[in-house]
Amino acid sequence: MKILVGYPPTEDSKGTPLLSQNRQFQYFNNPTFLFPVALATAATMLKDKNYKIFWKDAIAEGVGSDEFYRFLESEKLDLFLFETKTPVIKKHWQFISDLKKRFPSLLIAICGDHVSAFPRETMDACPVDYLINGGYYDFAFLELCEALRKNEPIPKGVWYRKSGKIVENGRYSFKGKLDDAPIIDRVFTRNDLYQKEFNLIGRPLAYIMSGRDCWWGKCTFCVWDHTLYPKGTYRARSPENVLEEVKYLVDECGVKEIFDDAGTITVGLWLRRFCKLMIESGYNKKVMYSCNMRFGAVNAEEYKLMKKAGFRLLKYGLESASQKTIDKLDKGTDVLGIEESCHLAKQAGLTVHLTMMVGYPWETKSDALKTYRLAKRLMVKGYADVLQSTVVIPYPGTPLYAEALDKKWLLFDDPTAYERFDMREPVFKTQDMTPDEVMALCNKIYHIFLNPEYIVRHLAKIRSIEDVRYTLKGVKAVFGHLRDFSWSSGPTQQKAI
Template sequence: MAENKKLKIVVGYPPTISAKGVPLLSQNRQFQYFNNPTFLFPVAMGTAATWLKNLGYKTYWKDCIAEGLNTEQFFEFLDEEKPDMFIFDTKTPTIKKHWEIAKVLKEKYPHLKLVLCGDHPTALPLESMQNSPIDFLICGGYHDFASVDLADALENKKEIPKGIWYRKDGKIVENGRYELKKKLDDAPIIDRKFTHNERYQKEFNLAGRPLAYIMSGRDCWWGKCTFCVWDHTLYPLGTFRARSPENVMEEVKYLVDEIGVKEIFDDCGTITVGAWLKKFCNLMIESGYNKKVMYSCNMRFGAINAEECKLMKEAGFRLLKFGLESGNQETIDRLDKGTKIEAVEPSCRAAKEAGLMVHLTIMVGYPWETKADAMRTYELAKRVMLKGYADVLQSTTVIPYPGTPLNRDAVKNRWFRDEFDPYDYDAYDMAAPVFKSPDMTLEEIQQMCNKIYSIFMDPRYIAMRLLKIKSWQDLLYTLKGAKAVLGHVEDFSRPVPQAE
């Protein structure tokens, strides 16, 4: 039994209310406001809360977005519990809103220590320290490990760990980047009852309910894609870490046996392949949990072969999410994606022949792509979908978040729209394209997103989906997917904000 500590700590997300919709802030590499909201479980934050609780700190899990709390209700909670510290996560489109929230919190609760983390604060730590009264800023990923280190330093009056910026005598102490010294296996299995896993069930890609998000690694072993903000801020190249297959298996057993989870999504940027994947699959098969739970994950084209697809299917895997991004090899190369267009169909076909479902992610609005280039992406996605090599897709506009090479190149090459201010962080919310196009208007770029979604409306696709409905669960999954597609179409049908 852990010794009770003095600190009372809140971990989560403050109220983030907007007329634009519900923000998808947690566990999301790309931000968007949704008409049909999705709530994804924030793995690192959930681990931090569980760990602090297990160590004896009076800890509260307070995700105001998923819980639906407004500012007044959050203040009532703070008035009643009187915590000492609030650790919260943010992203570029919400950073200014959260600076203002921090100012209100500090004025109302001057003794509440505010700890900010996330990809944007990591990319520009001094900016957040200067523009808000936060007390501490975790610079880098592994927020859970850093939060535990910070709590220990404050509880026991130790030196503030490297990688956590802070204030001393009214001055900002620039304290470098947080470096992980431990193994991921050292972190506890997330307590899903304490962190209310039941609030994170609105996710149309996953068929099983209850579902749970986990991460077998952080974040992607490829780690080079120029648009990926996690790869270049939280977990840059050379800092990828994977949990052991045995440790992940331990979490699978907990989720199934104690929480009743029916499907797990492994949100590691790309699941570790090779010997790691073979070991994990064999553990699932030998334990019999391949019959108890479905498992889905992120994947790269060309990363696994047909035999490995078959092994994954036997191990209980259901869906592989592939980042297509574009149907143009020049774009793939510019993004440093490391994949080949000619590998798209064979990879999808191998997965489908093994009995796995395939999900494609696509982006439009690249500053060098013409309308003809975007149409090639559409035609490739349509061909793969109508051949039955892919089951679902999603399409978004490309957003170059601060801290990414894509953002750096956009500033250097003047790719942003003439009226777009790169420091207008609210405008990185995908409500409108941020790049100029060689031959498309902003509205046409948005319409291209909807054109890609229109593949779902093709009678041939609808016929294939109807033929695959074998149970009530299949029907419900299809209906939820249809509702989500209509929500995405509505998201990209909003009037494009015009410059003043």
């Protein structure tokens, strides 16, 4: 059985679509490809089980449709698994239809957050053979392949067709342990393609996930929290298992920095144990470790322990400076504690990365500007080093999407106009901001990088040629983001109801 795992060509004049390892979706002018942990795990699992397996990320490789079709023709594949997201789902429906016409014997499996939110929709819209409903699709796909190889029943959670009819087969429920997954084969899955993340300074770098996905798991906007890893399905690897992957990445792959892309790294005893293992093993001196973090999740002593253990950067979801917004999003953080958390992390010697969103339908322009002013204050004071701003998007499957439909918040009448959920324009009506103003504010937040006080503070920290390279990459990324949010003259603004 010859199997392909990866991403098909997804060409668009808007830019490069970022699908892999992305909770949100954007077209980027200056693309950063993130290593797709779950799909790469699936490929490694099959390779270890002696399947004839191929890996091809056509987007990261820059492979167009003609070349991709030639590859399929030459290899005579039996099964192809790929991941999709909301803004390109219609493109992928058409791609699957075209693929089945060209290669009628090729079986196609699809996974991802959108198809897990609306599985029947995709089964009806295109002739896909298998649809993995839910997260842990690396384990689910292995079960599917084993069932096909042994001529056994299709596992629960994988939708399929039988005698021309769709078999609705529930959600996939992962019963095992993440420690049971193999360490990803980074050579086979082309880790070299995913080296452009400017915020990670060590090269080579690697993305991992110590857990799937977030132990908080409530944020109403997070599509992974509600479609792939809903409350009650969170799993964390053991600290010992994560350390084994760290050792492999450092010793076998020469990795200098690791980003742990679990929604939020597991804190408490888990974090302290992992830090202790990093220190005792000496790998705290061999690699830099970065991760996602929540405000208020750790204390001053734990920040210091993380620094000692080799941690470099912490990425926080600030989201908004309005406590009303934080509460509506079920974020579970306190706006008044943001500055203190940033300050404690900086005192420990850690780099602070902030992410935030604009365009909430209940926020006024005054509310949104509070977010800008808080971000600017943190950056200028030196309590934060890097920021990232996006337009809030209510992805299908999230409580925010359901609320948007119920309260008629969308700027357009058709909630299945999925191509408009690509962050190239706002999709929400707001209290008193036009779409142009929302995009301009997103742009304005990125202009904080150009603040003279911030620039002087940043230049004062340059100590090496590596710091210079990092700064130049950052400048390039900032101007790329400024282009990404330069949209204007969009739909007529309407007030939120």
